[in-house]
Amino acid sequence: MSERGETLLRAGILGAIGWFLYTRLSNGTLFFYVHQRFAWLMLVAAMLFVLLALATADQALQSARHGEDTDTHGHRITPLALFLVSLPVALGILVPPKPLGAQAMGNREVGLATLVSAQRGEARELVQPATQDSILGWLMRFGADPDPEAFAGQEAEVLGFVYRDDRFADDQFMVARFAVFCCIADASPVGLIVRWPDAAGLALDSWVQVKGHFGAAEFEGQNLPVLIAEEVLPAAQPAQPYVYP
Amino acid sequence: MGSVQSFVTIFLGIFIEAAPFLLLGSLVSGLIEVFVDQERFGKLFPKNPFVASLIGTVMGLVFPVCECGVVPVTRRLFRKGLPLSAGIAFLLAAPIVNPIVLAGTWAAFGNSTVFWGRVVMALLVSGTIGLLFALAPKPEQLLLETDALPAAQPCSIETVTHQRQQGSSWRRLEQDIRRALVVAGEEFFEMGRYLVIGSLLAAAMQVAVPQAALLRIGRGPLTSVLAMLLLAFVLSVCSTVDAFLALAFVNSFTSGSILAFLVFGPMVDAKSMLMFAGVFRRRIVAYLVLLPLAMTLFLTVLFNFNLGG
Numbered sequence: 001m002s003e004r005g006e007t008l009l010r011a012g013i014l015g016a017i018g019w020f021l022y023t024r025l026s027n028g029t030l031f032f033y034v035h036q037r038f039a040w041l042m043l044v045a046a047m048l049f050v051l052l053a054l055a056t057a058d059q060a061l062q063s064a065r066h067g068e069d070t071d072t073h074g075h076r077i078t079p080l081a082l083f084l085v086s087l088p089v090a091l092g093i094l095v096p097p098k099p100l101g102a103q104a105m106g107n108r109e110v111g112l113a114t115l116v117s118a119q120r121g122e123a124r125e126l127v128q129p130a131t132q133d134s135i136l137g138w139l140m141r142f143g144a145d146p147d148p149e150a151f152a153g154q155e156a157e158v159l160g161f162v163y164r165d166d167r168f169a170d171d172q173f174m175v176a177r178f179a180v181f182c183c184i185a186d187a188s189p190v191g192l193i194v195r196w197p198d199a200a201g202l203a204l205d206s207w208v209q210v211k212g213h214f215g216a217a218e219f220e221g222q223n224l225p226v227l228i229a230e231e232v233l234p235a236a237q238p239a240q241p242y243v244y245p
Numbered sequence: 246m247g248s249v250q251s252f253v254t255i256f257l258g259i260f261i262e263a264a265p266f267l268l269l270g271s272l273v274s275g276l277i278e279v280f281v282d283q284e285r286f287g288k289l290f291p292k293n294p295f296v297a298s299l300i301g302t303v304m305g306l307v308f309p310v311c312e313c314g315v316v317p318v319t320r321r322l323f324r325k326g327l328p329l330s331a332g333i334a335f336l337l338a339a340p341i342v343n344p345i346v347l348a349g350t351w352a353a354f355g356n357s358t359v360f361w362g363r364v365v366m367a368l369l370v371s372g373t374i375g376l377l378f379a380l381a382p383k384p385e386q387l388l389l390e391t392d393a394l395p396a397a398q399p400c401s402i403e404t405v406t407h408q409r410q411q412g413s414s415w416r417r418l419e420q421d422i423r424r425a426l427v428v429a430g431e432e433f434f435e436m437g438r439y440l441v442i443g444s445l446l447a448a449a450m451q452v453a454v455p456q457a458a459l460l461r462i463g464r465g466p467l468t469s470v471l472a473m474l475l476l477a478f479v480l481s482v483c484s485t486v487d488a489f490l491a492l493a494f495v496n497s498f499t500s501g502s503i504l505a506f507l508v509f510g511p512m513v514d515a516k517s518m519l520m521f522a523g524v525f526r527r528r529i530v531a532y533l534v535l536l537p538l539a540m541t542l543f544l545t546v547l548f549n550f551n552l553g554g
Binding site for chain 1: 247248249250251253254255256257258259260261262264265268269272423426427429430431433434435437438441442444447448451452480481482483486487489490
């Protein structure tokens with residue numbers, strides 16, 4: 001590859017990263033990867049990538065005009081580096097954007113105790129859920145009041161995806177969301193245990209709207225508030241699948 | 246198939262989150278290349294390595310960069326004659342001791358032992374390690390060959406001086422800025438490849454390492470610190486936001502382990518370790534990982550024993 005070809009390729013990759021960030025930002029799927037508060041940063045970055053692409057392309061064309069296309073001029077980027085830097089955009093296009101789901105919960109293994117205690121104390125001041133009727137909102141209330149009986153009879157309606165593993169009885173599942181602080185590298189699952197006769201028949205990862213009331217029940221040897229469902233309706237994946245504490 | 250999807254999603258999450266910060270670091274690097282005069286910059290630093298590393302620890306207040314942006318900036322400053330002790334101290338301290346991260350930590354923890362502990366430990370660890378490196382017999386040999394650096398070719402310098410002779414000062418400024426943008430683009434590729442490998446590594450570990458098991462390790466003054474050190478390395482979260490993430494662990498983990506997460510994480514994690522490999526020889530990269538690890542471990546366990554969990 002000639003020096004000019006390499007420089008133009010570099011300009012192309014920089015431009016592609018800018019274009020990728022911009023299109024994902026404008027259709028909202030960028031937030032499957034990073035927190036919404038970074039929207040402005042991503043927009044600035046997209047524009048800067050395009051600016052660098054233009055400057056790089058301009059240099060390639062200028063050196064061509066001056067007939068300076070020799071191997072001794074300028075700095076060469078190895079083909080491996082070109083490949084690696086274009087990998088994120090390539091993967092981003094090849095693998096359709098999809099938020100983290102039940103599959104990713106496996107190794108994050110929802111430790112209920114950890115989750116509930118994480119919401120306790122000082123953290124609670126900062127951690128304010130969007131709506132009081134969210135999974136996160138309930139977990140925080142559970143954290144504030146360790147007595148599971150305190151919530152018996154209270155009505156709730158929450159939206160989340162279905163998660164089950166072998167710890168769950170046939171009539172139990174978890175309605176879950178991922179809580180994201182920064183980007184999904186730190187995503188941690190939050191969920192409520194639901195009692196529903198057809199739990200085993202629900203498809204893993206499908207989105208459901210659960211309506212019911214709380215009652216205390218045993219899960220993994222712990223007495224916890226469990227949502228006794230009166231209604232489990234299939235729902236569409238929300239535009240914003242994560243919850244932001 | 247599902248775990249491949251999670252892997253790609255997490256990889257893209259880490260890369261997309263880090264890319265703007267690396268881009269800003271590359272831009273600063275490009276501007277330094279074009280606008281900082283090598284002779285004058287080298288003279289700014291005292292010969293005494295102790296003073297130089299002390300200056301290095303607080304340089305982050307002038308160059309506010311996180312752990313992705315700091316690597317290209319340090320690399321460029323080395324080329325402009327930055328003393329090794331100051332550079333190492335800057336590399337390790339800047340992701341913590343800079344206005345953006347300090348403000349974030351203050352917002353999350355307020356006027357607390359965690360906030361001050363983070364600042365003091367960051368200064369202590371980075372300053373000490375910077376000084377240790379100054380004791381190396383031939384400090385200049387610790388860096389990779391400089392010909393691996395962009396924009397060092399005589400030909401391009403000639404072009405610039407040639408262009409400088411013609412045209413007004415505005416035209417010259419425009420040329421300089423174009424040049425800085427091109428260098429920034431090159432820098433992004435030089436460092437970006439390590440960011441990609443590091444993000445792949447971090448995503449793979451996230452898919453493979455069961456986090457809940459890590460978090461269950463417990464409240465022990467030593468085990469909690471070990472767990473949080475490992476978590477900081479695996480998560481590779483940007484230092485501009487890690488304080489908010491650490492809040493989630495405040496009540497289930499010892500204060501020392503929270504400090505370990507906040508001090509070690511910005512200095513070394515899966516992606517920054519790979520980026521170090523673009524600046525230093527492999528043996529030095531190992532020191533740059535192990536020394537902060539050992540010092541943070543020692544200081545935070547000591548903290549746990551003296552100030553209670």
